[in-house]
Amino acid sequence: MSTATASADTHTEHDPHATNTGISNTKLAMWLFLGTECLLFGGLISTYLLYKTRGNGKTLPTDIFDIPFTSVSSFVLLMSSLTMVLALSAINRGDIERTRGWLLTTAMLGGVFIGGQVYEFTSFVREGVGFTTNPASSAFFTLTGFHGVHVSLGILMLMSLVVASVQGRLKPQNAETVEIVGLYWHFVDIVWIFIFTVIYLIPAE
């Protein structure tokens, strides 16, 4: 769908999708948006790293991490990227049925991850590490909470696509829409891999 960049000399045919970069406006906008999101998560991750040992005499989040549990939910989220890819390849083949199935699977895997996060948060609070306990816990809940909200919005977008497909509004020519939602979804995934490594796996000194 994307032709070469338009130039005065070569551009003679009439292609409604031609852009100067060859990338559609929407996709370019999503890339830029994800670029800005890097800075957002960069700020939040830096905040957590600065504060992760500041417990004000109370329990630190690092003290009560359940690494095996979080590893499993991280794996679930990672798998959802795979199903997202499968959804995209399905719609590229024009198979709306399968697209819907994979989108639904992706959303459900995301839902499992969110469920895991809710469980983790409640067990943390039960163990005395709440949002207002100390700078470390405030930073932990803010960072993972922001990520959780991003995943939830991704689920909302996926479900919107599923509903659109049920209504027959999602057609093979909308493959790019699925691709763009997929970009967002993969980004949220990658951010989690980063968070998981930096927050959970690198021990506090």
Add this chain to the structure above:
Amino acid sequence: MAIIEEPLALESGQADIAERPLGVMTRPQGGNGWRDWLSSVDHKKIGIMYGVAAMFFFVVGGIEALLLRTQLAFPEQGFLSPQLYNELFTMHGVTMVFLFIMPLAAAFANYLIPLQIGARDVAFPRLNALSFWIWISGAIFLNSSWLVGGGGADCGWFCYSPNSGITFSPTHGVDFYAIGLLIAGIASLISAINLIVTVLNMRAPGMTLFRMPVLTWMLLVTQFLLAFALPVITVALFLLIFDRVFDSQFFDPEAGADPLLWQHLFWIFGHPEVYIIILPSFGMISEIIPTFSRKPLFGYSFMVFSGIAIGFMGWGVWAHHMFVSGIGPISVLAFSLSTMFIAVPTGVKILNWLATMWGGKLWFTTPMLFAVGSVAMFTIGGLSGVTHAIAPADTQQTDTYYIVAHFHYVIFGGGVLGMMGGAYFWWPKIFGYMLNETRGKIHFWMMLIGFNLTFGPMHVLGLQGMSRRIDTYSEGFGFEFWNLISTIGSYIIALSVAYFIYNTLRSRKEARDLPPPGPDPWDARSLEWMLPSPTPEHNFDEVPIIESQDEWWHRKYGYDEDHNVIRIATIEEAAQKGDAVGVHLPSPSFWPLVLALGLPLIGYGIIFNLWLCVLGGLLSGGAIYAWALEPVDDPDADHGPHDDHGHDADHSDDDDDGDAVAVGADDSAGDA
């Protein structure tokens, strides 16, 4: 989008059957009157609305400044209480930066970028409308704290923790500051992405990046800076709100938090912000000076690259705002040196402007006076900037009036004067009549003299040791004389602004008896001047094919074999007529406005009652879905093969982006 090379023959927005997404609102059909403005997605109308609103807040911020200067006219005055003084200087800074200069630059960016690159609109017209409505709702929200928040924020525009915490600032002012800036930030972020995509993707055939006017270049750099600086302040503002409203511990030193966290986050945003403010003006100066020197811009590529260099280096200097905060001598040194070297690309720009003027035919019209005045004043601000890049000297200067003098020379001298020149320059293009030149020159001299009287003495005051942000001062430190001069100067600036507004109204009236300015009253150089004035709604009758820098100039003039300038075509011959009929345009929509209205409700909800958040969330969320279901273009409008927005193949394309970005935006506020 399509690149159109022939006149279009489409009816736009003329359908008889109105579509009712969600059965709530009739799709607006365009036309005249206020409804048209509320639903417009036309980048030119949005630009004008940005400009008018920015000027309104210029007056608001100016009145705040006058109150401050009145209090400081004489020592030990009680005209303002210390609390009110603190609120006023905070709101003065916030208003001037976020509600005046940034939106004024956005006004020019919206209006001029599509014209300068030969596009029919921005990449996402409805998102563009959304940016404006979100920004204005944030601006009104921010200022509503005077009425319902127990006064303005009293923490300074920089709002250092822990002074911004609930303990030390118990009124709601800081809440309004944080949420208001978050809302305005969402607007700028959306707008930045939109404009970047526009410049990268929607240039006319042949308009390569290095044929773009320098103004478009500088605005592009500005949008990149915005896109990457705003998320950082977003983080900081969220942490502040969480601390104040939900008792988190980000900025409580007693719990072991570090006040420097705020400072770093704020200035990582705050320093690029300076270039966000100044670069648009640099771009305008780079258009005005060549036009009135009758020479091409000297060293175009150096101007572009120095602008990009400033954009990059601007990220590596933020801690020069923190030289005395105790960040460690080596950090101080590193940031001191990086700050000094950002002077180099800035100096290149100044010298290139001078070289453009050198040997030219200098016609000092009002825009030229403002542009040249801006170069001179910015030079002073830049030089004083070098003096506090020197870290040891900065330990004497920081937080004194010397700094106030410096950044007003940069922001007012470099930014506002340049943009005033831009206003006079593009006024006929935007409004179809010229501003009176004699009055314009009087305005310029009043403003320049007032400006120097106000801020020049602040250099002296600062070096004499007068601290910033003090609501009064004692006799005997030698502050009396210069403060009085400064206050007198501030009133002259106020008069000059009033005179400018008078000039716009009076010139509009007089224009009825004058011949219309025509497409190109200044014999200028870039594409927008090939269009009739004011610009027709569809911009270009046909999208031009670009063959060089200064395309418009080269359509008028060429060279003979001896390299003498010869005329190729008159303006009338070369200009477009603006008479294309039935050009298909994106349809207007009310949903951006509705979506934007939800955000301040969420803000009030966070401060006063969480139920308002639910209401605001429903309003914004509903608007997002209605928006997503509403096609970019009215499906009842007849579509032909020349659709300018390339949606006919996949309708939901733009829609879903609107969804994605807008949901993200909603999230940022809705989640606080």
Add this chain to the structure above:
Amino acid sequence: MRKHTVSEVTTPRRSLGGIVILFSLVLAGCASDAELDTLKPQSDVARSIDNLMDPVLAVAGVVMVLIGGGILYMAKRDHVDGYEELDFPEQIHGNNTLEVAWTIIPAVIMALIAVATVVTHLAVNDTEANAYSVEVAGETESWEPVVVVVGQQWWWEYRYYFDQDIDAEALGDPRLLPEADIVTAGQMAIPVGQEIELVISSRDVIHSHWIPALNGKRDARPGFWAPWKLEADDPGVYFGQCTEFCGLSHSRMRMQVTAMTDDDFQAWVDQQMTPAAVPVGAEDYVAELRAGNNASLGESDSAAARGLEAFVSNCSSCHLIDGVNDLTYTGATTESGSAPDLTHFASRTTFAGGILNTYNRDGSLNRDDLSAWIRDPQAMKGNAANDLGDGVAPRGMPTLGLGERTISDLVDYLETLGPKPSDELIAQTEVD
């Protein structure tokens, strides 16, 4: 092309001339009695900063004149009143040699400034290991001259520890500092010609400590002890002002440094280390108090003695006086947990955060301001003390609603907390 009709062409000559004049005024340093003037250094450190800055200001001035002059010159030489058809100068698009030149030349100038900056910066941030001999309680202590500086809304506290080395890392929470040999407020005494190290922190928001004649400023940041230093060439009084915005009365947070000869400094130390004098007639009362008993002064003819009792009942929950309530004092109920130490209140020539004079110009006690301050401090210095909700600690001295007689007694008592400084010092430290 048509000729444009434009009224008259003005050149930017006038105002640029004005700016040049303004800048030369800046360079000349202007005002005569400016005690905070940054261009009148009185110490090696401040001088090294000034020596760095003056040439840069001069270079900046030259550059400004060159650019401004260039614009004026071109405006005079090349201006036109509109354009004739094909009225074009030579069309020059650029010149790479020039571009390279004016990239490199400023870069070289900046590099030179950078070298000077590095040298000065390292010198300013370097502290010498030194020692100063002070006689404390008859014994000579080798004092590593460190003064602990603590800011709070809206006054400065200076603490002297003669018998211990201050380790900034180990100082910890500024609210829980070890007992000091000397604690003063608003005025810091230092021996002349001696580099004094400061460690600066804050008990609430960020403040900034700045004595322009002696050195640049350094922020007082809660949770962090910032190292800094001061030195004065000559005996005298050096004024300062808090320079980081710190809330309501930021403008009313001032301080002074009194530089003294070695003998004077020793005398000052001796005075300050003596417990407060007890007014005649109140000795038994104080003895009872210190024994932890409920004491009452009873009827007394001595206003100062009555003032002491008024202090104990109204002021001692926040203020400390060594020799009166030092055994029971646990800190103030203010937000910062502190209030100025009043042990030698009358030996200081300013009070209320350095904004009011303790003595009149003729050397008599400034009863008017003292009484007014005790009567209604809010009226003289907004401090958000009284209009706060429940459970919120005041951030300054609250209005206590004391009777006039009590106020007068308190003033009489405060006057005894001397010794009264010399008339010369009173004159030098006078604030407006």
